[in-house]
Amino acid sequence: MVRTPQVRDLLMSAAERVAERGDAEWLLMHALGVDRAWLFAHATDPVDAASAQAFEALLQRREQGEPVAYILGRRGFWHLDLEVTxxxxxxxxxxxxxxxxxxxxxxxxxxxxxxxxxxxxxxxxxxxxxxxxxxxxxxxxxxxxxxxxxxxxxxxxxxxxxxxxxxxxxxxxxxxxxxxxxxxxxxxxxxxxxxxxxxxxxxxxxxxxxxxxxxxxxxxxxxxxxxxxxxxxxxxxxxxxxxxxxxxxxxxxxxxxxxxxxxxxxxxxxxxxxxxxxxx
CATH class of the missing domain: 3.40.50.150 (Vaccinia Virus protein VP39)
Incomplete structure (x- = not known):
């Protein structure tokens, strides 16, 4: 029986595929629709298949070199949240x-x-x-x-x-x-x-x-x-x-x-x- 992955499982696996752990965190937050505080407070929570697949798609784009800012469509600057394309x-x-x-x-x-x-x-x-x-x-x-x-x-x-x-x-x-x-x-x-x-x-x-x-x-x-x-x-x-x-x-x-x-x-x-x- 395949075990449902937990939040920390996905982050650990992603850390082996992208150079910056922070990139994996941003992508997982985006896939789950949560903030960083939630991510670490719920490290052992299971992740449903749809969210895991969404995260995998984002991760593959990053592996191919696409900037995280373009994948997310956002970048913080000063105290502003900006759309970037x-x-x-x-x-x-x-x-x-x-x-x-x-x-x-x-x-x-x-x-x-x-x-x-x-x-x-x-x-x-x-x-x-x-x-x-x-x-x-x-x-x-x-x-x-x-x-x-x-x-x-x-x-x-x-x-x-x-x-x-x-x-x-x-x-x-x-x-x-x-x-x-x-x-x-x-x-x-x-x-x-x-x-x-x-x-x-x-x-x-x-x-x-x-x-x-x-x-x-x-x-x-x-x-x-x-x-x-x-x-x-x-x-x-x-x-x-x-x-x-x-x-x-x-x-x-x-x-x-x-x-x-x-x-x-x-x-x-x-x-x-x-x-x-x-x-x-």
């Missing part, structure tokens, strides 16, 4: 540094104008809008599909006031100016082997790769910022951990900025650079 980059914890640095430059109760360029799922724009209700936040992306996801995330998180525009970087902004420009642009070199490995294989290439040195999009951001920043406004950009010196050089050589800096993520890697637009 293969049309959007998966929000990552290191990008929260960009949000923190932006918030430091956004005083409470001041109606600043902020734009997030290349918004994807809307993660950065929505995080800022949730923390600074008085700010006028605009989010731009070239992908209509990504903007649909971002709009749904805004509605789901009660942030309907965020404005969404479709276009390439500064293209849809005309002559509008902002107090703060933020962006997590593509910054991987086009021949970087990592693009064909792991989760990156499933993410939109246009949100990852940017020219021979990975800096094409960042050059556009730096050059265009002079037209779209108010005096003493800030430009903040995420980049690769080896690109800090090159990004600082771009900002310094432009001549329109002061207070050029780079901040490190929790692992001590240079992750976000920025500068302040000079007063005329």
């Amino acid at each position: 293969p049309d959007t980059l998966i929000p990552r914890p290191e990008t929260e540094l960009l949000v923190e640095l932006a918030l430091q430059r956004m005083p409470q109760d001041v109606p600043l104008k902020v734009v997030d360029l290349g918004t994807g799922s809307g993660a950065i724009a929505l995080a800022l809008a949730s923390e600074r209700p008085q700010a006028q936040v605009t989010a731009v992306d070239v992908s209509a599909s990504a903007l649909q996801v971002a709009r749904r995330n805004a509605l789901a998180n009660g942030l309907e006031r965020v404005e969404f525009l479709q276009g390439d970087w500064y293209g849809p902004l005309a002559d509008r100016q902002f107090d703060l420009i933020v962006s997590n642009p593509p910054y991987i070199e086009h021949d970087d082997a990592h693009v064909g490995q792991g989760d990156l294989r499933f993410e939109p290439r246009g949100a990852l790769v940017s020219g021979a040195d990975g800096l094409d999009a960042i050059r556009v951001l730096v050059t265009g910022a002079r037209r779209h920043l108010r005096a003493r406004g800030w430009l903040l950009m995420e980049h690769g951990w080896k690109q800090g010196p090159a990004v600082r050089a771009l900002l310094t050589d432009d001549g329109g900025f002061t207070h050029v800096f780079t901040a490190c993520d929790l692992e001590g890697r240079e992750r976000v650079s920025g500068a302040r637009f000079r007063s005329p």
Whole structure:
């Protein structure tokens, strides 16, 4: 007689098939419709055949390399629960540094104008809008599909006031100016082997790769910022951990900025650079 598997049996078996135990936990929580606390409080509970089969289907997708975020269709970022699809980059914890640095430059109760360029799922724009209700936040992306996801995330998180525009970087902004420009642009070199490995294989290439040195999009951001920043406004950009010196050089050589800096993520890697637009 075949014994009905328990919650812990499924987790132990899955741990031998996927590299991260946390992945198996997320997939089982999804299949059972429970949270992590329930999962461990009910480790010896039996799992019915339908739920076990659903878990097995999810597990097979993960074994084939599909990111957990795409399998679940969700990813947490800041304090938000966001929908993600293969049309959007998966929000990552290191990008929260960009949000923190932006918030430091956004005083409470001041109606600043902020734009997030290349918004994807809307993660950065929505995080800022949730923390600074008085700010006028605009989010731009070239992908209509990504903007649909971002709009749904805004509605789901009660942030309907965020404005969404479709276009390439500064293209849809005309002559509008902002107090703060933020962006997590593509910054991987086009021949970087990592693009064909792991989760990156499933993410939109246009949100990852940017020219021979990975800096094409960042050059556009730096050059265009002079037209779209108010005096003493800030430009903040995420980049690769080896690109800090090159990004600082771009900002310094432009001549329109002061207070050029780079901040490190929790692992001590240079992750976000920025500068302040000079007063005329």
